[in-house]
Amino acid sequence: MTEIDEQEILKQHLAELKTEHRDMDLAIDALINSGNYNSLQLQRLKKRKLILKDQIFRTESALLPDIIA
Structure with missing residues (x-):
């Protein structure tokens, strides 16, 4: 599976x-x-609802590109 496929999922x-x-x-x-x-x-x-909010946060974090500080 490519990175693009993973991003779409x-x-x-x-x-x-x-x-x-x-x-x-x-x-x-x-x-x-x-x-x-x-x-x-x-x-x-x-x-x-709180569990869903946490899952949303984790999924959004996974979608953000890694930024080297």
Whole structure:
């Protein structure tokens, strides 16, 4: 696999992560606005959202070229 192929796979994965993160945000808002939820449910969604944010950060870091300081 070439470096270009790896970059494209990372970009596709990043787009998927960002979409899932955005969907999670919408799900959290909808749950809060419904008023019919328990705190454990909300806590699990928020934890998943934080995990996604971390994965997005790591994927973006992998896409950045190495810069020699």
